Amino acid sequence: MTRSITKKDISRLDEQDPLASRRGQFHLPADTIYLDGNSLGLMSYATQQRVADTTTTQWGEHLITSWNRHNWIQLPQQVGNKIGRLIGVADGQVVCCDSISVNLFKVLAAALQLQPGRNQILSTVDNFPTDLYMVQGLEQLLGASRCHLVMVEESELANSISEKTAAVLATEVNFRTGRRLDLQALTATAQLHGALMIADLAHSAGVMPVELDNWQVDFAIGCTYKYLNGGPGAPAFVYAAKRHHRALQQPLCGWMGHVRPFDFSPHYEAADDMTQFLSGTPPVLSMCAVDAALEAFDGVSLAEVRSKSIQLSELFHSLIEQHGLSNELHLISPTDPVTRGSQLSYRHEHAYGICQALIEAGVIADFRAPDYLRFGFAPLYTSYADVWDAAGVLKDVLASKAHLDPRWQQRNTVT
């Protein structure tokens, strides 16, 4: 760093920010700096209004006629297509439903079915645990001869793909470290060995350009409550490349995935498109919330979002250095922003206490066991001034030792 960053630099960055006006579309609680959009995105006013309208008018007044009148029945496909546009996917290849965990189960089973003679699901040992658990559950159900989880270090992933690999299951951005894998290269390597690529986009969708069609990714899953701002527990999404639609079979055969659900036939016949990934009745209120939340992306360039995400995170780390905190807070995220998602993670012996002291001072970040402090940067509503202020509060917390308060000895259920 050649010279100190000043408050004036920050004002200039905010003035020149092409995304600055998006912030007004979201509700930000008073006196709060929110650096946790990587866990739960903010509520947009469009979402708040849409949920109110859906309950008051659609459900309240129009009751069951709303399935047709307000097209509730098409929400999984309609919202799926909107999400598809944010991850480089042509229409008809994404539906919005269930959770990542449940969608992953469907995708894993479908991938294994497409790969007779191969039983290995190759993933990384520090993948998000639910991804690994879903493979373990399927392994128990099908037996290891049909499904076997192989876990390797992230750096060994590409080298470990072999003729036994049915599918590679990789999360593009590591939830702990923020490391970003090269999905395009990984997909090419997987397919060179005849393996399928399953990508988890939980920490990618809505915060960086993703090109699933171009990269020829086979399957993907992701959630909508992080950078897509769909709200707590909002339904997830699932993508299957069109080339697989005819051959694939997923095992959670519910009536919503039937080719003609309202025939009420006793025999299951899967729809031959993405609809087959649906199982039960869509959670209409949550799905309307996601649908409205996606309006915040109208006319937004994801390249611009990515560029701001990098500038926000680079600024944060520069301020940590400027405040002399980098000896105490050990950056475990890659220093090269190209190989990083939209978060910075630091290790500190008292990470939990720091996180709680920050929250008390109005800066919301999060803690991940055993000793990681995560700061997420959501470019649609985070300003450069937020980053400046948050770094200042962090400096004050450490200087005053507020993080050593005995109240933080006891951890909350959800961390």
Ligand SMILES: *Cc1c(COP(=O)(O)O)cnc(C)c1O
């Ligand atoms: C947040 C997250 C999940 C969450 O899965 P749900 O089933 O939707 O709760 C899964 N995988 C990754 C990589 C995540 O970051």
